[in-house]
Amino acid sequence: MDNDRVDQIIDKHNGEASSLIQVLLEIQSEHHWLPKSALERVGERLQVPRTRILHIATFYKAFSLVPKGRHEINVCMGTACHVRGAGRVLDVIEDVIGIKPGETDLELKFSLETVNCLGCCALGPVLEIDGTTHGKMAPGETADVLLNYE
Amino acid sequence: MAKINSPVELEEFRKAILNRRDPDKSCITLCSGSACNASGSAAVARCLEEEIEKQGLSESVEIRKTGCHGFCERGPIIVNNPGGVCYLQIQPEDVPEIISETAKEKRVIDRLLYTDPESGEKITHEGDIPFYKNQQRMVFGPNLSIDPKSIDDYLAIDGYAALSKALTGMSDIEVLEEVKKSNLRGRGGGGFPAGQKWEGSRNAAGEAKYVIVNADEGDPGAYMDRAILEGNPHSILEGLTLGAYAIGAHEGYVYVRQEYPLAVENLLLAIEKAEEYGFLGKNILGTGFDFKVIVHQGAGAFVCGESTALMTALEGRVGEPRPKYVRSNIKGLWNQPSVLNNVETWANVPLIINKGADWFTQFGTEGSKGTKIFSLVGKITNTGLVEVPMGTTLKDIIYKIGGGIPGGKKFKAVQTGGPSGGCIPENLLDLEVGFDELTKAGSMMGSGGMIVLDEDTCMVDVARYFIEFLTDESCGKCTPCREGLRQMLRILTNITEGRGQEGDLELLETLAETATEAALCALGKSAPNPFLSTLRYFRDEYVAHIEEKRCPALSCKELINFYIDPEKCRGCGSCLRKCPADAIIGGKKLIHIVDQDKCTKCGTCFDACPDKFAAVTKLSGVPVPAAVPEEERTIKKSK
């Protein structure tokens, strides 16, 4: 992400330091992670020390300081999904793609995260891949769903 | 659109909207909340549009995409008006018939109706379905009939009438007094009386005052706030503006969870429209009152739902709580008096102002007035959002509305109040829901999550689950929470994995007591609740795990084995084909065997085994019987 684009985002928020989180969110959602150069630019423009930016970037779940895979898998670990066996679905996914929640595989194909309640409890266990929801997942079918992604 | 400048203009405008609408015109409403989108509502919507066009009905049939109807188990839902015929679980293939038969010919399609599971009768109208019939939908009701993207739809159901009434007919004090008199208590957590909180802010000194909507909805099993945000955003804005008027604020914030993109979209649009119409911004309805609303997105941290953490986050900093020597309604956002209320709390305010506190207080119990929306999820037949008067019994909610436990399983407990709440066992099902009643039972109202657990749910695992959630979400600022919860999690994990020891329960209790006493914010203080309440009502399950290394619910992975009963196996191969770990040894006409070394205990074989054989079983606390010798594995015909 180049500085011009970062500047545009900052300008949209009137360059106010109180908008720091909103600015970072926008960079994250557009770029899928927060590159060092972008964080430096934000710090300069908003006059916020690097420590505070990193504090925020590591505190909140939405931010990533490393590149993400081409496909983002979110497995719902909300209570409703948990009692319907989400843990076993997650086990299968970990097995198939060989990474744990919070990680990205070496080929940058998948990133795996757990989330809490996607608001589709009726469909639990639920997982979301690149924004598409897959409901009523059974551990045995999970591997097949992943096969559809390149 | 020119701004509406007075209550008279508003009423004229409203009349014009209603006059333009022909009640006899065919209108198909389709629920389009996030959950229904996931089950295909967007595809159904596209089909509806195409089909109406194709059948040449563009002039005579309209589509209205509403928010969540709450009956998520059976979504997407279509209601055809006039007439109110309700169809459930609609798929794109059903659409042409709905248009040609129902919208055009007014004929009912039987197969798409709800079938009453008891009588087997078909039910035509949404309101007659038991799930809805036993509810009292005051806050949630409009979700069924309005398009959240249309401010005119909100105006058509008397929207902004409360604001107009308050700004021109009531003083700020009168608004405050009405809310106080209604005894409205916070719907987001502690149940603090809203009016009292407002009064504190009103009377506090400050250069500016703020009103804030808590739309962080952190309870991992509750989604009622999302449904209101997505389905009826104007009701929240109207409530917020009334609050601002009562305490003298001119700026408001909505702190929305980052995971709710549709909520943010609808809210931003609602704000834009309200400004355009003159319900927000400068000189609202020509009364001279100014109020603006800013939407702030969260970035994924449960603790940010806590009042002081939320305000810190709004200031653009890390959302950590601070000690509450001074309450945030006195010194909150930017150190100014700030009223923070939950989404559902704000959405109740227009009703109270419109219909009066006396009307509101006729619903509910002595200590808890009005209704509450619960998110009824887990092991329940009718998953969905349920709005009932306070004082309704748990039994009525779970059985009359929820339709009981699916699959012939036995009810075990209901978890309420989210991670700070607790579990309520079967013998307390006559409990009437209310803030104080639930607290007395060792749980709490929280934001209204209601997770039903059946006999297959392990209560130790439920406690472990919540402690794990909170360990992960603890901000780390205070020791009892940061370190104490981590130790509790370690011990509980040991217990569920068969490494429990004597003395574990006492140690857990000590850690729980320390967190309750000494943690900085309510996250840590209430974190032990799920453990304490499960221990109170299900101690025997803890003991079985620790002493016998047995999970009575046959759920804890490390304590169970899957085993195929050689007497029952008919060698059908269902489990063999589906096992993702290749852990089933079998073959034609052979008794199948689980290779315990390869088995990952995912349970696929258990689900795959046809009911008529039911050969796959779970064992806990006993050794797995030796495999059948090779020579006896051939299945003889008709055993």
Ligand SMILES: Cc1cc2nc3c(=O)[nH]c(=O)nc-3n(C[C@H](O)[C@H](O)[C@H](O)COP(=O)(O)O)c2cc1C
């Ligand atoms: C850890 C923690 C998380 C919370 N999360 C939420 C939340 O997601 N939504 C909410 O409305 N209240 C939440 N609360 C409660 C708020 O602190 C606050 O009491 C509430 O928003 C006040 O509004 P009410 O009185 O209308 O309920 C949380 C409290 C704690 C301690």
Ligand code: FES
């Ligand atoms: S708990 Fe998974 S969608 Fe609600």
